[in-house]
Amino acid sequence: MKKLWPLVLLLAACTGSQEPSLPALVAAGSGEKVGFFRARDLQQGGAASPVATWSAPGLQDLAYAGAFQRLYLLFADRLEAYPTSGFTETSVPKNLLVVQALPADCTGGYLRLGQNRLLVHCPRAQKAFLLGLPDPGPPQEADLTGLDPALRLALLPQGGLDLLAYLTPAVLGFRPAQDPGATPRLEKPLDPPLQTPLDLRADGQGRLLGLGTTPTEVRFYALQGEGVSSRKVLGDFPGEARLALDPAVGLGVYGQGFQVLEPRDSGPQEVFTTFAAGLVGQDGYLYLAAGTLLSVYDLVPSPPQRVATSSLDFAPKALAFLPVQ
Template identity: 65%
Template sequence: MRRLGLLLPLLFPLLWGCTGSQEPPLPALVAAGGEGEVRFYRARDLQGGTALPVTAWSTPDLQDLAYSNALGTLFLLFPDRVEAYPTQGFTENAAPQGTPTLASLPADCAGGYLRLGQRALLAHCPGAGRAFLLALPGLGTPQEADLTGLPLEARLALLPQGVLDLLGYLTREALGYRPPLDPGGTPRWERPLDPLPAQDPFDLRTDGSRLLGLAATFQEVRLYTLQGNDLQSRRVLGDFPGEARLALDPVGGVVVYGRGFQTLEPRDSGHRETFRTYTAGLVGQDAYLYLARGPALEVFDLFPSPPLLLRAVGLGFSPRSLAFIPVE
């Protein structure tokens, strides 16, 4: 017993490190985009119950934002362009806007969204029925993805495979991937969804090795996970088949949110907060879950099971997208 007592102080840092409960907290900013601006908050302030932004950028007509940790770059999508901002000068006390790299889009991308690959950034403009690939890190001239055969409601993402970024897609009937500029080329793969009534595709994302998609029937929301050629599906969010989205981080975990939320990784929490509707979500590298419902932001520690609600703070505006930016 004495030997076990001596070991416990050494084991606890290993058990709690790299979790939502870690000490000290990971220095980071949370970028919240919506209503024509991007506000930057210290992650540790949000965890502590305060929401005073470090700074705010004026970004009229902002549609979406995405952060690449590998490139240290924040990407902003507007109806007519994509802007890229390096974040090397960001600290917990400053997020200087600087001068962006800019790429014009040859289509109206109002209502569009961004998806990161390893070598390209995808800007999907569903209203125009078009999507564009921007080479990383410099954006360059957009290349139009070939969406032949894909319906307007399809959700898209980029799936890294070797040195390629394949175009992943989720429709009402199928999940698949193919070369973005050559629909008939290889490697390509497609499989029908479960034999259920036609499903509305809500979201499609990748964590680098898997495609994860959400679709719903009148009865349920289903998560489809493709790894290699193995496609699995499961029901999520209980009896609430409303619109849903994914928040994920390769280290932090995977969460489905909409009418309530459900943590799937690192542990299945079951359906939580069933009477709340969340409109933006983020799983940080610090293993905290950030969920926005209108102007309120809730912060959960993902280490306990079920996740522990730490704080609910008022932001003063309603973000549509969130990003986690580690800083020095």
């Protein structure tokens, strides 16, 4: 993956740092609605007016599958799928394709995309479900046998399969989602162990990236091949934190402040600001929400340079980047 970074930086310099910017929308979801904002407007700052707003009471999470041009919205009792092929910078038609009921309470749940399936993790119910892409059918329950209930899940594409990846306080690993004893599978102990797993992502290049807290710090773990690396991130703030990732552009951590890890380590930034939602866009920008403010940072300089801050009329808890025509 490191061989890609010189090309990535060149591409980012042609979009993130220079005009014209990549035509795109940023979908920002709260517990009540989803607002769609032009990325270029957010890069200008000020009071941001959404292109469209969808009512979504009870929204838990959202995810965008670019390969299928689908936007997925997760609620406590259902999953909704919308086509995005008709989205533009000025129009966001709401054409519901699928409403799929969930067989468990998914309050506090989240979504993770694989190559062929979508994972819905419902921590409160201690259950996870797999749904086919692009248009989800009836959910199939993932087998969580033997896993600590305090865990984060993701899907790891490998050899045409979407493996169940997991981060618990003690281990980081993966296995077939519905046959824990089958192969391929791998599990590695964490040193030091975690008090609370916070986030888990697959980067599209075979790595598993995990995040969690110990009693004194936030730690970042990377499983690549059969080796696990670990490091402290975000300074001396062992609170809530999440990963922001675009496989071809960059990787960051946000929570109490933020820190870009790839393509270049920025060290902790803005440590007195609590960020609740974030993403790395294909346009070479990092988008971070703190309350009703959404800030945009150019990833090309190191440390990243804040280019704008926009004021929204709600506080996002989930963001997605949608390139459009």
